[in-house]
Amino acid sequence: MTVAEPSLPVQASFDELGTPLREVTFCVVDLETTGGSPQQAAITEIGAVKVRAGEVLGEFQTLVNPGSAIPPFIAVLTGITDSMVSSAPPLGAALPAFLEFAHGCVLVAHNAPFDVGFLRAAAQEHGRPWPSFEVLDTARLARRVLTRDDAPNCKLATLARFFRSGTVPQHRALGDARATVDVLHGLFERLGPLGVHSLQELAAFSSRVTPAQRRKRHLADQLPHAPGVYVFTDDRGRVLYVGKSKDLRTRVRTYFTASETRSRMGEMVSLAAKVTGIECATPLEAEVRELRLIAVHKPRYNRRSRFPERATWLKVTVEPFPRLSLVREVKADAATYLGPFGSRRVAERAVAAIHEAFPIRQCTQRLARTPRSGSACALAEMDRCVAPCVGAVDVQTYATHVDAIRHAVAADPTPVIEAATRRIGRLVVESRFEEASVHRDRMAAFVRAAARFQRMSALARCPELVAAKRTEEGGWEAHVVRYGRLAAAGVVPRSTPARAGVDEIVTTAETVEPPPPPTPAATAEETERILAWLEQPGVRLVELAGEWSCPVGGAQAHTEWLDTAYAARDDVVPCQDRRRLRPTHRPAR
Template structure:
């Protein structure tokens, strides 16, 4: 399921404009370029933030601060704003100011004059500070003024001109707080103008803006019967075909946003123009909504969902069924013992070559009879020779595919230990480029093996019942069979959860696995269920026959693989940013991470995290 936006939980959609909280913000910056690396000379930074919080014409609070941009302020900006480098020398950095501003603006509509500029700088600053942008609703007074005012009345929509037109109590001075105060008066003047045109809520105001076509506004009636409940919505075209599928924690509010211009993407506007009906499916909680969305995407492949463009197009590595098995890359394996899934065939080929090299599985493609020997039909190559020794009978060769099967099933990870030993040996011999390539292939192989083993372990559980706190004293409940969601329910606060568990379990869908990876379940669904089970507070009510990773799973090397990926990125950045003639080369630890350690003494099995017992009392 995709990340839910602020709009999905927006409590402002049905409030009147008098009840809506606005935070009017204005920024001063060192220039007009917001995007890029903060250390780059051609990227500008914020020097001052001013904000005013208002509701119903009453000022609730103000925020104003200078910001140290970490660089000198150009003379032309000093002349325009009066803010000098000396004034911001002791000011706080944006890393300290931005969280304070976001808390000040929480739950409000952000308003700015030319909002693309101000919000663009705030979003770029959040990205550089690694702060998640909350995606608040945004209102631009420039666009609203162009919609409300005629050219004769307002030849210019500059803030100074509009402030004079509406008799603002504060004159704009190119200082953040003064300009924000002036924008408040402009906002109130514009809202007064649209009040007699049936614009009474923030949703009405969004619909009134220029980017909302009359056709979009007319189709708001399609959302009239959609409830304020979590679930899945489907936009249907003229022939009742499914155009788009999405999820929301409040279906009514989310669907309404497609008709009020909140989503400005051209393809979404095109989809809305084609829509003739909106269907919905109510769900107990977000897991059920996510699973239903995935199943609908797989069933209908809606043209306006990017994720449904190439549904179920995975690659897998399997051992062929012959006397001398070898690895093969296929789309649809017939059994569960497969390595994957892979997005690209090239990644699968690289992993198959690595596994063959360290398990002894042959890479030659000739078909060999059971009575023959490996060798005569295998071409001799100086580069990438066949890993299987020559002149082997089928009985002698059988150990190699057994090792490969044990590795895939998580029974024996000796091959992974051999890979890490080889990387260390190459590094000791100063063959850094070869070691780095092997490191990257090994990290990818470990990650895909570990992910596949976890998914298969979940898909092997006949029935698992789990509960997650809903945040209000109740429980979100899920019945999972062979990795698929079979039933979902909710036990509200004060309702004993165990009778609800028994009821949804009795009515749960029967799941019969088929000969295919993950028993035929959608890869995305099993992965979504696994992520949900791993969330904080989730409790396992019962599991039959139990849920644990294999004894020799690749999880023992998952930490090494993560460190290797980080080492690769660090080495690339070091090589990109340093002068190799004057700077020291990256260390072995920077290039290859720490050597792999088999921590078999820590645990016999990688079991589920220990959780508090689930009780009827909650």
């Protein structure tokens, strides 16, 4: 009888613990669509690149006939027109070809929920089963791998520049897919030194947390289970980060666990020595306190709301022949203002949109009622200025144009929209998409600013507004708002008479002095947060001093279609190559 020798244990190599990334076939896909939602928009182009071990195995590209007219604004956004897709296959024919191309691959996309959402909805619409693809989102992966010192944001164009992609994203499906391939490989190079070599390790990468982060979990122990604001500080007492939550202890604990995937937050936690909690009566009070603390301390790791004082306002000057001016401060000078704008660049776009619609002067010198001698400027010769400088128009006639601007700002932006739309339509017909996108952005800047301004100024005019909403426990959460500023917040328990409880909260409210109209007595962001709460279902007005109203035909009524036009992508570059494309499925050379 022969006795077999016991087998010796074998140490598996690192790569054998999962499928090595070099052996995985990735299908990198990008779509162009007529909007941002599969329920309301359609696919107009599919582009994909199949890669494995850094080598391109094949490419797929097809325009898709959406079955309906492409809106002019979408044509500007994507560079794809009705004529380009008229002879293209419908989605029912293009989708099976793509699914065959992507069979057996890991699907990759930049902002994958957008592209995969459209593809999944298309498969359901055409009665095709959706394959069980593993999906990788390069935007999400980049947010875990890169710090803000590496790249200011994780947009495809930004990452393509950072990783020195050989393809510049130009908002066409195949080109953007090629750029995404370069971004994917660049991210893999960053992940290698971190020990990520297999598909399984890549999937688990988001769950990693350093031992140093875990050791600081005790910083959350003293915080209550209540709504409020939390403040991270370092060992010298400097504020690193300010946040808010409906449950302080639960939220702060996530910074020391696998739930926190942002690399910059890991960096912040490594510097943190203390977390202070500030309890608030209501979630809205927590939001407002967070904004105010960020504005005061300007923490390094807060990206937003740090510099409200840098906002820009558009002003219609007070003089015989008014003009448009960009200013930092609103004064009590009876002038018309529009804003605030987050940047001067956006404000300049709004100014350009107004000048497109109204022929007021664009020169900066102060004009007297008596005209000077000489000839008018080039703008007057192009009928874009009524030339008050040379006496071509009197003060009263010029004032009609200025009054129209004031009405567009305060009530109805239709003249600005119509002027921009006419210009965009002519440029689209001539295939001058870049110029059309400039005018689109100008119009959008004005309409969005006017919508924001009309909503905020309406609330800013109210000396006092008291509103309440039922809590889950049956009581009431109440807020006192004075001139657009949160003056008090509190909760009336179920056992307390509602009116008496609300009156007690009102008596404790902060005294707020009226600000220069039309600005609120708070930052624009605080007033917007208050408006968002007031517009929730179930909120009841208890008291109102003054009038709170917005124009029926105001700018807010025009923002929905603008949001649809911009939903697909932000900051895109219109396509330069508008050749008619056919579906292709070709191996790489």
